[in-house]
Amino acid sequence: MKPTTEKIFTHPLGIMAAATGATFLWGSAFPFVKLSYTELGIGKNELFKQILFAGYRFVLASLLIMLIIKLIGKSIGYQRGSLLKVGRIGLFQTLLQYVFFYYGLSGSTGVQGSIIAGTTSFFQILLAHFMYTSDKITVRKVAGLLVGFAGVILVGITKGSVSFNFGIAEICLLLAMFFGALGNVLSKKESEHLDILYMTSYQMLLGGLVLVAVGATGAGIMPFEFTWKAAWMFLYLAVLSALGFVLWNTVMKYNKVGSISMYLFLIPVFGVFLSAALLREELHLIVWAALALVVSGIVIVNRAKAPQTLDLR
Template structure:
């Protein structure tokens, strides 16, 4: 019998609400990180400060989840034999993803970062091809991947010229999205054996402490002059990390990778428009074109087609996810 959690996260409306909520939170991270850097005077060259701030965010996020677990009566103590499992997820989903993300977003615009974030869906599709026998890449998926990555290339074209600006920062963001996708797929596998709240909190704690150690090695442990404004922004970023990953890891636990990856297209949608509204970044023609390509690619990849019925197969009109 399905639990209440499983019923919620497998119901179509539950999936839409959860996925849209998680992607909205992640999309809002782009302008908020940029605003935090500006408030704390963290420049493009302040790499260790960027990394340290990310470490603060994820250690705080893990603590928030642990407090939630305590409040709802779940065990928060470390479970023997889980270190390798949560450590492996923390390496990819937190440490590698956000070390690269922290540097990448500091040297590019919130709009560019948001659109590049759309590639997470493509990376998940590619990884699922090798990790799940039922999620192989078809011709349709390949077309979608090509269309989507064309959008990522286009986002590097500056306004009014055909000059490509796709440098180290954008490469770091692409790598961050790849490691994030890998962490997402790995968390789905491990959630079969670990409770989602426990898995998410401890992978964030281990990954966050490692990020803090890297940042502190070059910037010290407390280099920032925190104000009420920067404290609020740090708390918000920690909350969106905690809530976003708990919700996303839960919806991943109960559904196929291919069936929910399409919702990741909402990250660039939310991120682009929030960056435009909060940072005043111009949404010029290349941004709109890139956004259309990325979203189109993800829709193509995750679209459904009707399979012709055969004897003993599905009933006419039943859709099969490819």
């Protein structure tokens, strides 16, 4: 008999609830990071402050997960032999992803960042091809990749013109999505040997502490003046990181990469509409077209095989 956790996260409704919840939380991060920058006075070119803010967010997120571990009666002590495993995940899923994410988002709009976030699904498909023999690239997946990346290119077109506005900020966001996808795939592999809560909390702690150390070298240890508004937004970002990664890493543990990657299309959907609502960013025709292409590409990539090709063994 399957353990209760596995039964929940392999059931279609459990997969849908967990994956949708995680993508909603991640989609909401785009406007909330932008709002936090405004409230704390973090400028576009203040890279060290951006990194420091990210570091504090993930250290707090890791501590929240450790509190959950303690409350359910498990040990939060270090497990011998796990440092390299959680360190490698933390390098990609927290450190590198969010160095590029925070800098990229500071120079891009919430809507643009949300649409580019859709590329995480494509990167996961590509990485899974090389890391898992059961997730090979097919013609259908290539077609989906081309359609999706066409949407990423289109999002760089400015309103009312045919010029492109795809600069260093958008390139950084693409790199962030690549490192995030790599971290996701690595976490699936390591979750075969490590508890999800332990793995997620320690990779966040290690990645977060490095972010704090790097940010503090250029911005000092506490250059921020937290208002009540900034404080609750910071807390929300930490909570969404904790819950989002726990949900996603758990659903990744019990399912194939390709079978759940389709849910990542909800990140740009949630992110675009939340950015429009909270940041008052305009949803003009090009944004709708780019969003449609990204979503279409992800659906094509993850579309189930035709019945006649199913292996019924």
